[in-house]
Amino acid sequence: MEHEPGRRDFTRSNELQARLHDLVPGGAHTYARGADQYPEQMAPILVRGSGCRVWDADGNWYVEYGMGLRSVTLGHGYxxxxxxxxxxxxxxxxxxxxxxxxxxxxxxxxxxxxxxxxxxxxxxxxxxxxxxxxxxxxxxxxxxxxxxxxxxxxxxxxxxxxxxxxxxxxxxxxxxxxxxxxxxxxxxxxxxxxxxxxxxxxxxxxxxxxxxxxxxxxxxxxxxxxxxxxxxxxxxxxxxxxxxxxxxxxxxxxxxxxxxxxxxxxxxxxxxxxxxxxxxxxxxxxxxxxxxxxxxxxxxxxxxxxxxxxxxxxxxxTDPVARMEHAGELLAAGVNAIAADLGIAEYLQVMGRPSCLIFVTRGPDGAPSQAFRTLFLQELLERGVLGQSFVTSAAHTDADIEHTVAACREAAAVYAKAIDQGTVEGLLVGRPVAPAIRRHAAPRRLGV
Missing domain, CATH: 3.40.640.10 (Type I PLP-dependent aspartate aminotransferase-like (Major domain))
Incomplete structure (x- = not known):
């Protein structure tokens, strides 16, 4: 059945994010953690983590990547x-x-x-x-x-x-x-x-x-x-x-x-x-x-x-670097194989050192696209994967990678549909993400 965005409930996270915007400039203490880095109304406010999994204020759980902006290599709560x-x-x-x-x-x-x-x-x-x-x-x-x-x-x-x-x-x-x-x-x-x-x-x-x-x-x-x-x-x-x-x-x-x-x-x-x-x-x-x-x-x-x-x-x-690299190698191979099977390998790619992976999202013209990046983030969030990258930790198990690859398989199918139609229109909810360090609040300026 075709995925319909909005299945997960972000009500409490959105309420807390709105309150943060009233209290903290930008709604976060780090620009890279800002709500403008995530799909609109889909920026989870987290309450706890264990290993490589985190839970948000609405009770949703995710396999997390990026791991505290790359600061957590051994896992949350180690x-x-x-x-x-x-x-x-x-x-x-x-x-x-x-x-x-x-x-x-x-x-x-x-x-x-x-x-x-x-x-x-x-x-x-x-x-x-x-x-x-x-x-x-x-x-x-x-x-x-x-x-x-x-x-x-x-x-x-x-x-x-x-x-x-x-x-x-x-x-x-x-x-x-x-x-x-x-x-x-x-x-x-x-x-x-x-x-x-x-x-x-x-x-x-x-x-x-x-x-x-x-x-x-x-x-x-x-x-x-x-x-x-x-x-x-x-x-x-x-x-x-x-x-x-x-x-x-x-x-x-x-x-x-x-x-x-x-x-x-x-x-x-x-x-x-x-x-x-x-x-x-x-x-x-x-x-x-x-x-x-x-x-x-x-x-x-x-x-x-x-x-x-x-x-x-x-x-x-122990050897945390080897475990990070093992997880990264499995993940990159799995996601890139999916993209190749769907014929979108030139548009959606996982790249980088296995312990420090990123995903590259390109539009139909082959240029990096914030709109297509946001669509991919949106689809991953709906399927229990949180991250602006695929940076692993030593806590990412083979089971966590399998969950992520399965989520990417469905997310990539939506991505392929957007490539085929030449736009994210009708698939992306809200405005695209924007660079964290930019001169103006637009294109993700909030209303007063």
Missing amino acids: RPVLDAVAGAIADGVSFSRPIELEVRAAEDFLNLVPGADMVKFAKNGSDATTAAVRLARAATGRTAVAVCDQPFFSVDDWFIGGTEMNSGIPAETAAGTVRFRYNDLPSLTAVLNSGAIAAVVMEAATALHEPEPGYLHGVRALCDRYGALLVFDEMITGFRWSAGGAQAVYGIRPDLSCWGKAMGNGFPISALAGRRELMELGGLRTDRDRVFLLSTTHGPEAGALAAFRAVARAYTT
């Missing part, structure tokens, strides 16, 4: 992490002096990331990346920053000034950050030729782009030649490519690296790590002008440090 956190916070959470956990967590981190000599913990990824930029500027005496043409590095002005959502950021601040292209050494050389670049900030790899042979070694050599610091953003690659991040996979030692997301399996913790001679500029063993590196009230909070130690233990005693 007992060893919860037990470690509960044990730690029972003795207090925040103190006026360092606690022993800070020593042990730093040792654990540096054992996982042998290319780093020192580490400093914080709470958000942007804390770490902005500290890296500040440190690079101080170490080099330069001010400009070169960032790779990759999606996101920081909520702070030095990066957001170069995005579409740059209202309130001085033009001179934005002008201090320049772009270069990935897998393109001449592009980076042209930027470094100015002699003004303090730091080269990049992800060593992304879901869709692996470094070409020799590329990262070439980047390292160019940074050394021109006196810029190489900063790896390991927010996504850390604990998803390997416990030691992309730098361990590709054998490149950056000057500084920035970590977060999966470090705490969802608990808030991030880190700046790097070479001792650089990191010491923020310490008490330097005769140079000191760098205000990182100084956060909640960076050394006991619960998050305990969570990180439990995550580190899981990565040294």
Whole structure:
């Protein structure tokens, strides 16, 4: 029987979402979590999770992908992490002096990331990346920053000034950050030729782009030649490519690296790590002008440090990356086979590293389409699959993948119908999703 949208009840979620819009700008505390990233009136408000499954305020359950914006690799409610956190916070959470956990967590981190000599913990990824930029500027005496043409590095002005959502950021601040292209050494050389670049900030790899042979070694050599610091953003690659991040996979030692997301399996913790001679500029063993590196009230909070130690233990005693990759391989093969069977493989594709999959949705003209993406999201939601991507966790079992592939089979049939008729009209309920970072609230502006 042909699927009719609207079978699931989202009444309570919609009521809560409306209340959030009254209380919180944008209706969410993270733009990527916004209701404008989901089909209209189908943005679940979640109440709990277990493993890779989540439940919303209306009692609907879903197999979740993306897993807390890639921050949960071991699964929701992973007992060893919860037990470690509960044990730690029972003795207090925040103190006026360092606690022993800070020593042990730093040792654990540096054992996982042998290319780093020192580490400093914080709470958000942007804390770490902005500290890296500040440190690079101080170490080099330069001010400009070169960032790779990759999606996101920081909520702070030095990066957001170069995005579409740059209202309130001085033009001179934005002008201090320049772009270069990935897998393109001449592009980076042209930027470094100015002699003004303090730091080269990049992800060593992304879901869709692996470094070409020799590329990262070439980047390292160019940074050394021109006196810029190489900063790896390991927010996504850390604990998803390997416990030691992309730098361990590709054998490149950056000057500084920035970590977060999966470090705490969802608990808030991030880190700046790097070479001792650089990191010491923020310490008490330097005769140079000191760098205000990182100084956060909640960076050394006991619960998050305990969570990180439990995550580190899981990565040294088990193999979460292999389980994520196994689930991703099954999922990609299953969905892509369905698309091929329906004759829509050129329009609907699952792509990327198995532990960090995305789905690509194209319209009849072959161009990426927000409308067709929204239709696919809508059909998946109706069938118990939640996610803006197909990013897996170690908690995704073969049964969860089978459920997802079955849901994709029905969703893809609706997608094929839309391709055949050349439009989502009559199939998509409401307006399409829109980019999370955009200049105007339109095309998903809410009425006053």
